[in-house]
Amino acid sequence: MAELSPLMTEALKNGRDVIITITGSSMAPLLYHRRDKVCLVPPPKHKPLKKYDIPLFVRQDRKYILHRIVGVKAEGYVTRGDNQWDKEYPVLPSQIIGVVKGFWRNGKYFSCDNFWYKVYCRFWLFNYFARWIYSRLLHHRART
Numbered sequence: 127m128a129e130l131s132p133l134m135t136e137a138l139k140n141g142r143d144v145i146i147t148i149t150g151s152s153m154a155p156l157l158y159h160r161r162d163k164v165c166l167v168p169p170p171k172h173k174p175l176k177k178y179d180i181p182l183f184v185r186q187d188r189k190y191i192l193h194r195i196v197g198v199k200a201e202g203y204v205t206r207g208d209n210q211w212d213k214e215y216p217v218l219p220s221q222i223i224g225v226v227k228g229f230w231r232n233g234k235y236f237s238c239d240n241f242w243y244k245v246y247c248r249f250w251l252f253n254y255f256a257r258w259i260y261s262r263l264l265h266h267r268a269r270t
Contacts, residue, residue, distance in 0.1 A: 152207030166224030180226035
């Protein structure tokens with residue numbers, strides 16, 4: 127990613143879309159490592175991102191992260207991967223280099239404006255606590 131970063135950042139700054147293949151498992155089950163792709167667009171210049179948007183941002187340690195916004199606060203965005211329990215906060219607008227406009231899952235394209243995608247987002251965040259309890263039970267059961 128370090129080699130592609132200047133090209134990707136330049137393309138986004140010039141208003142062009144960028145398509146990248148996902149690496150990592152933090153956004154599973156929506157997006158899978160080295161299988162699915164996302165289409166990134168430049169972040170909006172004059173309006174904040176919203177809950178459920180998926181920005182690509184750069185952490186302080188220079189890692190590129192693609193996580194969903196689960197909260198918007200005055201100090202920055204609260205993000206979390208769909209396959210993670212810990213929130214990342216604050217993510218500042220200056221850290222965001224692109225926002226997911228859509229994605230290819232198993233070769234089929236889905237827009238982030240798609241009705242069923244929006245249902246998935248709300249369902250996934252709404253069930254966070256139940257998923258957390260279930261994962262703890264599975265973890266406890268595996269240890270005994």
